Amino acid sequence: MLVLGIETSCDETGVALYDTEQGLLADALYSQVELHAEFGGVVPELASRDHLRKLVPLVHQVMQQAQRPLSDLNAIAYTAGPGLIGALMTGSCMARALALALGIPALAVHHMEGHLLAPLLDKAPPAFPFVALLVSGGHTQLIQVEAIGRYQLLGESVDDAAGEAFDKTAKLLQLGYPGGPRLAALAQQGTPHRFAFPRPMTNRPGLDLSFSGLKTHTLTCIRELEAANTLDEQAKADVAWAFQDAVVDTLTIKCKRALKHTGYTRLVVAGGVSANLALRQRLDQLLQGMGGEVFYPALAYCTDNGAMIALAGALRLAAGEQDASPPPALRPRWPLVELNPLATSSLTS
Template identity: 70%
Template sequence: MTMRVLGIETSCDETGVALFDTEQGLLSDALHSQVAMHAEYGGVVPELASRDHTRRLLPLIQRVLDEAGIRRQGLDAIAYTAGPGLVGALMVGASTAHGMARALDLPVLGVHHMEGHLLAPMLEDNPPAFPFVALLVSGGHTQLVEVSGIGQYRLLGESVDDAAGEAFDKAAKMLDLDYPGGPAVARLAAAGDPQRWRFPRPMTDRPGLDFSFSGLKTHTLTTIRQLDQQDALDEQARADVARAFEEAVADTLAIKCRRALDATGLSRLVVAGGVSANQRLRERLERETAKRGAEVFYPRGRFCTDNGAMIAYAGAQRLLAGERDVIGRMQAVPRWPLEQLRQP
């Protein structure tokens, strides 16, 4: 069955829309980032995010349809991010999707945001085959998941405190860098000396697949304060701190991924979410997987962060299996464990 699915993503600070055809693949996609708007506040302001989604969403939908040469009447279904995320932002996408579905008499479905990230590499020319291990490293999540098929997810490990993306943001603030923190830390780290410091690799000295970045953050802050007290926090020292921090996060994630592959006996690793764009992390993962003859898969750069294409794809798979929302019964779930998803 061929299906053209409009995907809508409004979980946080990016408005994403895409059109996916189950036979032809991705037809068009568009994204508006709110980074510049939130930068002056040093992080996402939920009310501002919701208002901006409201302004941007309908024009983006029209743009995607125009680029694909499709009228609204040519759609077969609509998928939207139902959670997890900011509840106000989620409601913008949910209400728009349900309103369009009622007006056009189309099926509509709320999609799990992290399932979208997990399946984003399926949009590439060389998609991974099931089963695989997935490392999900978005702004608010750091998780290792064994994936046997769509909806068949077993949580292997997750962060017991801040996610890796949150740790990058907090390290950026310590170093007086702009928001968003991940790219800012990576840019500064490029000029850092990798030999000056070796920061701790949290929870790698014990068994298990959980993560913790609180100790690493404390170590980073202590180092910065000591340098400041010594009047030695110059630009090179800041770059060296950024490099040591980035190396520690990348090594920690890579070590845990290797353990997860060993524990499951699988030879395919999927890495998705905003932090997956970090080049230091990719270098570490390439080395770790090469050592054991495994493969690693990523989504293309613009699909590492939040986007409509991943929601359209994930929604299409579940819509094809017969899943639907009841029209008018919108889903907006701020907290939604991935393992609660059922197999379609």
């Protein structure tokens, strides 16, 4: 089955073509980073307009790259949430209109399920069950994954997501947009352990996380350096190292707890922050020490992309999911655990 995936949840327009027998055939991604950079963050109205401008050309590009006509499609998958409502509407309208014209199903996909399943695009995908750490700009969650569509929330951030904390801290350091990757790059130049930052909520039981207090601690540190007139470039790098180390350490501690809680030996890490090299290094060490395995998406599929949406749609189509009538509502907020489980057991082994 051939499925076209459309992702427009925020500031990246992703389109991809996935075949259940041959795998990923083609994908294209357009980032709006330059568009939003002058504002220091995503402007929802501008994001929606830019999706409208790029969607049709990207669909044509992907189909031409795969050398397949639109008439070959068996379904179109699109992100229905969570995300910016205007951005979600552009992808939904495009997908449903094209599906109607072709007489094929249009499948609403959960954005975070797309991220969770992204490692399955790899040639050596993880087997079920596993613990998933979903870590992005809007979400930080630990999920017990028994099978595709069968998810149990173990813990989540009670305030800022890890990626959001990265971006806000980068803004405090005046690193520009997008902040997270720039802070991670600056941290590589930092002096280890010059500053001691807290590891929030690690001294108490449970799997929930919190990063707002760490952000406040970082702000206090920066203000003290400014007051002493010692906030030079090296000090900024040292602050970046301390902040990143605290986030990575906190996530690692919680992942270890989640694995022990479930008894699982496999960890999947997905979402934009899963591209962070310091986090990957620490989690690699953790799982090696526990005798387990850790899986990540390819770097190209850590951030928002159409490939993960096409894959999730293809798996749900293969499991018998049909085009809902009336169409499901778009959901800016959508808990992953509210998804309907897939019925096809062959997809869960």
